[in-house]
Amino acid sequence: MVSYSAPLDDIRFVLYDLLDYDGRIAGLPGFEEASRDLVDTVIEEGAKFCENELLPLNRSGDEEGCIFENGVVRTPKGFKELYEAFCEGGWNGLALSPDHGGQGLPKTLQFVLTELICSTNLSFGMYPGLTHGACNALELHGSDEQKATYLPNMIHGRWTGTMCLTEPHCGTDLGLIRTRAEPNGDGSYKITGTKIFISAGEHDMSENIIHLVLAKLPDAPEGSKGISLFVVPKFMVKEDGSVGPRNGVACGSIEHKMGIKASSTCVMNFDEAEGYLVGEAHSGMAKMFTMMNVARLDVGMQGLGLAETAYQSAAAYAKERLQGRSLAGPQHPDKPADPIIVHPDVRKNLLTMKAYNEGSRALAFWVAMAVDVAEKHPDAAKRQEADDLVALMTPIIKSFFTDQGFETTNLGMQVFGGHGYIREWGMEQLVRDARIAQIYEGANGIQALDLVGRKLGQNMGRLLRRFFHPVQAFIEENQNDPQLAEFVAPLAKALSRLQQSTLWIAQQGLKDPEEAGAAATDYLNLFALTALAYMWARMVKVSLAQTNGSESNGQTPEFHEAKLATARFFFQRLLPKSSGLFAAIMTGKAPLMDMKEAAF
Amino acid sequence: MVSYSAPLDDIRFVLYDLLDYDGRIAGLPGFEEASRDLVDTVIEEGAKFCENELLPLNRSGDEEGCIFENGVVRTPKGFKELYEAFCEGGWNGLALSPDHGGQGLPKTLQFVLTELICSTNLSFGMYPGLTHGACNALELHGSDEQKATYLPNMIHGRWTGTMCLTEPHCGTDLGLIRTRAEPNGDGSYKITGTKIFISAGEHDMSENIIHLVLAKLPDAPEGSKGISLFVVPKFMVKEDGSVGPRNGVACGSIEHKMGIKASSTCVMNFDEAEGYLVGEAHSGMAKMFTMMNVARLDVGMQGLGLAETAYQSAAAYAKERLQGRSLAGPQHPDKPADPIIVHPDVRKNLLTMKAYNEGSRALAFWVAMAVDVAEKHPDAAKRQEADDLVALMTPIIKSFFTDQGFETTNLGMQVFGGHGYIREWGMEQLVRDARIAQIYEGANGIQALDLVGRKLGQNMGRLLRRFFHPVQAFIEENQNDPQLAEFVAPLAKALSRLQQSTLWIAQQGLKDPEEAGAAATDYLNLFALTALAYMWARMVKVSLAQTNGSESNGQTPEFHEAKLATARFFFQRLLPKSSGLFAAIMTGKAPLMDMKEAAF
Known part of the structure; x- marks a missing residue:
């Protein structure tokens, strides 16, 4: 069976010891309340909720799945109650705007919670996940009236959101969409078309569903420059904010x-549904990317979350399962066989998992903090710098984390x-849940194109410097430390290869x-x-310092020994x-x- | 949808042009009839049967699955009729002993057929596949009476076979089994115990099911040296050879x-079932490996078979699906978008598949021919040489082909x-079907241990020479050929790395x-x-020779151009x-x- 308890020790190590949460985030304007104590409490409560409420419904949710009957989607048993408890606990609005009822905590904390949710019930996590994407788009691009109409209920979770992009003939290439929006003359639009692969498009857990829909106006230019974004509620919203009659959108x-x-993936038919333009006409593509970029980081966390559960479960099984003897002779002669964790190849598998997971967690939270800095730092230059790093790392986190998750x-x-092959x-x-993350929100091949085609050259390579400079600085600072030499030298070699290939791609790609x-x-x-090598080298440095007697945040000496051993495996x-x-590049x-x- | 047509061109190229089927196999004693004409006919008919009969039931078989009710297993709709047609067509006994009704064709041909079956309906293929393993064990180790009693019906397919090894607490470490066999005094035994993961253990497609069961006699030594092999029929066989009353074995x-x-995976309960010892007491482990080694090569072919279907389907889709534009500018300006095959990353995926598949096919048939040579060659030294190669390559084919299949x-x-994520x-x-092949018949980590722990050191490294010598000879023979230089040089480098690490492992492993x-x-x-590099270099050599005008077996110039392009991608x-x-080693x-x- 699956074994999981939230890796709180490692999360704390990364947030506090490695990345200086207190210095970098807790002091930012708006986060005055988000002290380490509060963060600890939130994470611990979140962990309990995920372990005790989400995880028990994960297997049954998979077996039951969603049921579609007469236009209605029934989520698996217990999901509705679980979702209600989730919303009542305030988890939905954790990092969303306090102006509309959210708790306004740092996004970093949302990243942590997202990992825990994905570790315990990815299907469930899709519903609030999609709502977040929609809320972000409305917060940034919606009119005041739209914000007031939708955000409070969406941030609470009473209403959920969707992102309606894909159509049967187009996914990656949204310039091809056929869904059209015709003006009603009163500022509203009639939306008509078919969208597919709409996560949370229809379900029985919320009062209303707020669709954010890409469509083309009659005078739209060709291709992706002619896309507009509309908000289309499942039920019309009355003047007093309550739920009114059904709109012309239905699940097919x-x-x-x-x-x-357990996540409903819907074909949504819009048949002259009433919708409202979000922002300017023909500017939908950029707004879509607002949702998309947040969603891409989220999807990366899905890979990590599932991978953590896989690691913990496999480690527990490998310690218990008795089979064969150690190649070095019986380790437990009193037992009929040794636990399989004695075998080098089993350890190789476990260490591969552990090394990727902990390295990825460090990288994810480093970027998560940059998301907060980009939003909240008083210094515009610092905001830009952080935003650059997020933009650069988003395709990497989406693609690499989900490949590693699989x-x-x-x-x-x-x-x-x-x-392992038996469902129970x-x-x-x-494995099956992890597989989709390599595909949706831009298939991983598209992420790679985003990296080389857009991010690399942006502002004369400025984004790249946000990564290269700190790594270079770390190498220079530590290259003469004999304890770090075994890590810094291969990091420097990897960086040099990365720089050479960057240059090569930049030169060749121009031509x-x-x-x-x-x-x-x-x-x-x-x-x-x-x-990851950079993150592992930094972690080793912190662990060595703490082993050597500097301040520790509650980790045991064994924790730091394991960090060192895992780092050696990684390198x-x-x-x-x-x-x-x-060589292949x-x-x-x-x-x-x-x-x-x-x-072919 | 899945697209598949049997890759007959490539199969012929490998058999005839690359591996000299006529010279090496058609002339062996017993294979006098197995001329190229006959082989061509058999493969073409086999391809038709697989494409037209097996493939159409693959998806429905997956959706329906097997149903267990009141001790009976119902296979999916159409499977029973399909299996009947398969047996009536003589496909079951293609390469099995003509002494008991088989067609006695070369095992090489069985490898070809196995690939086609696995490409079109792996679940279906499990039933005859398990029967083959059981037939092999009985042919080699059974008494004349046992052979006469079971083989004719099993070779026809009227009766199917199983291999009952695993128990709840042991899979890899069969020394731990608890199933026991008590002598009845009349030469028969009472078999009692529980076996799990028994493929084809119970189903509705055959008159009888013949279980080959590992169990321990009362006086058995501890561990794997105390295992004996028994044959245990589901229904007792009467004196006249017809099916009698039910034996004490049932599916739980x-x-x-x-x-x-659509392949039934059963818990089998043996409750004082009557069984008969196969061969000597306490010699079951070695006999089990007779089944196992054949099964391991078969499982390797499962990886290749599924991979071929995946490649063909993806290539067809990539040519059809219009999405985005080529990075080099629109290739089909008349269409709304270019087919996705214009994109380098899509090509990279397709070429990866193609290069692994064609390289693996060549390697598989090379080893398949060695299986025939090991059985039929009049010269004992040649037989030994071929057997060595098979023993060496078996874990590699099982593990690498199934990893690549996935x-x-x-x-x-x-x-x-x-x-791709949608079932229909x-x-x-x-993907789901391919995943099991990395696990069963010895998980891939076990294959690797078999290679380094048993095969490497066997007879002072004699097995290794069966591979190293021909590769070395090929390199020496061709290193000065300017057309082959781009292939021979990296092959030589890879071989040198392999030799260095072999030496290192041999030295370190001793200590x-x-x-x-x-x-x-x-x-x-x-x-x-x-x-694979060796196979690709050899294929290129043949293709270049044919392009340069030497004899061809019907392949087009385009075929050879594609071989060359795929080889370049591989290298x-x-x-x-x-x-x-x-470096990792x-x-x-x-x-x-x-x-x-x-x-951990």
Whole structure:
């Protein structure tokens, strides 16, 4: 069975010891209340809620799935009550605007909560997750009236939100959408068209569902420049803010999917539904990216969350399952066999999971803090700097974390042997649930194109410097520390490979964008490995300092020993992959592009 | 939707042009009839049967699954009739003994058929697959009476077979089994115990089910040396060979699995069931490996079969799906968008699949021919040589092909984007079906241990020479050919890495078996990549010769151009992974073993 308890020790280590939450976030305007004490309490309560309420419904939710009947979607047993408790506990509005009833806590805290939710019940997490995306878009781009009409109920969770982008013939290429919006003359629009793959598009957990819909106005320019964003409620909202009659939007069917079965994935038919323009006409694409960028980081956290549960479950099983003997001779001669954790290959699987998870968590929270700094720092230059880092790291976190989430859940399943393939053990569900994260919110290949095609060149490479400079500074500062040499040297080598390939892509890509495209995925992965190496080197430095007697935040000496051992595994066993990636990048596009289309 | 047509061109290329089927197999004693004409006919008919009969029931089989009610297992709709047609067509006994009604064709042909079956309906293929394993064990180890009693019906397929090994508390470590066999005094035994994960343990497609069961006699030595093999029919067989009363074996339940849902996976309860010893007492482990080794190669073919379907489906989709524009500017300005095959990253996914699949097919059939040579060659030294190669390559084929099967089906699914995650499209089923192959018949970590722990050192490294020598000879023979230089040089480099790490493992492993264990998985993958590089270099040589005018077996110039382009992709984009594997191997066991158990 799946074993999970929230990794509070590691979360605290990353927030407080590694990333200086107190100095960087607690002091920002608006976060005066968000002291370490409050944060600790929130995380502990969140952990309890996820462990005790979300996790028990994860397996049954997968088995039951959502049921579609007569236009209505029934979520699995217990989900409605669970969602109510979630909203009543204030979890929905944790980091949303206090102007409309949210708690206004740092986004960093939301990242932590998102990890815990995804570890325990990803399908459930989809419902509030989509609402958050919609709230962000309305907060940033909605009129005051729209904010007042929708946000309080959405932030509470009484109403949920969706993002209606994809159509049957287009996903990545939204310039092709056919959904149209015709002016009613009174400022409202008639929205008509079909949207597919709409998560939380229809369900039985909320009073109302607020759809944010991409559509084209009659005078729209061709392609993605002609897209506008509309808000379309399932039920009309009356003058007094209460729920009125049904609008012209209905669920046509739900998808039968590989995983996240308790999350409803809907075909939504808009038939002259009344909708309201959000912001300017034809500016929908940019607004869509507001939702999308937050959602991409969220999806990255899905990978990490599932991977953490897979790791904990596999580690527990490997300590319990007796099978065979250690290659070094029986370790438990009193027992019929040794636990399988004695085997190097099992340890390799577990350490791979642990090293990716803890490295990713550090990287995620580093970026999460940048999200807060970008929003709240009084100094505009600091805000810009932080925003640059978030923009740069978003495709990396989305793509690498979800690829690792899939790899790691599969490693966890492998540790369980045949039992891993059996549904009741819960491990294969993690794999199926993890798989979608590599696809939605921009398939991972698209993330890689975003990185090389947009982020690399933006403002003459300014975004890149937000990563390269601190890594370079860290290397220079620590390269003569003998305790750190085994980590700093391979970090420097990885960084040098990353810089060489960056230069190569920049030069080649200018002449021929296909060269950049051909390098994109390998480059993203090389970037991610380097970023994890940076995080691991920084963690080691903190752990060594604490082992050597400096201030500790409650971690045991064993915690720091494990950090050191895991770091060594990362640098010796995982980081070497960067050499193959580097070699593949430098071959250029010919091996991909020379093959004739007909030969495939 | 899934697209598949049997890759007959490539199969013929590998059999005839690359591997000289006529010279090496058609001439062997017993295969006088198995001319190229006959082989072509059999493969073409097999392809038709798989495409037209097996494939149409693959999706419905997955949706319906097997149903267990009152001790009876119902296979999905159409499976019973399909199985009847399969047996009537003579497909079951294709390469089984003609002494008992089989067609006695080369095992090479069975490998080809297995690929086609796994491409079109893996779940269905499990039923005859298990029967084959049981037939092999009875042919080699059964008494004449046992052979006469069981084999004719099993070879026809009227009766099916199973392999009953695993118990709830033991899978890998069969020394722990608790199922016991008590002598009845008349030469028969009472078998009592519970077996789990028994594929085809119970179903409605055959008159009788013949279980091959591992159990312990009362006087059995401890551990794996005390295991005996028994044959236990579901229905007793009467003197006249007809089916008699029910034996004391029954299905207790079936598993709910991630995939291969139309294959019944049973808990089998033996309650004083009558059984008969196969061969000597306490010699069951070795006999089990007779079944197991054949089964391991079969399972490797499952990976390849599913991967081929994934590749063909993804390639077809990538040519059809219009989305976005080429980075080099619109390729089809008349259409709303370009097909996604214009994108480098989509091509990278497709070429990865194609390069692994075609390389694996060549490697598989090379080893398949060695299976035939090991059985039929008049020269004992040649037989031994071939048997060595099979023994060496079995864990590599099982582990690498199934890992690639999983990776490749996932790449195929990724090409489909969101549609890949939806059940009705069929791509996610390939992924779920492929996942089990990494686990059963010895999880892939066990294969790696088999390679480094048993095969490497066997007879002073004699097995290794069966691979190293021909590769070395190929390199020496072709290193001065300017057309081959771009392939031979990286092959030589990969071989050198493989040889260095072999030496390192041999030396370190002697002192400390955990060192070998810590290197095992990375070493197996390095070995597999080198073997694929050897196959690709050989294929290129043949294709170049044919392009330059030598005899061709019907392939078009485009076929050979595609071989060359795919080979270049393999050498430039995939083989570089070997550097990271090599570096990881050479770090030794410390990064895996230094971590304390409690720290996981």
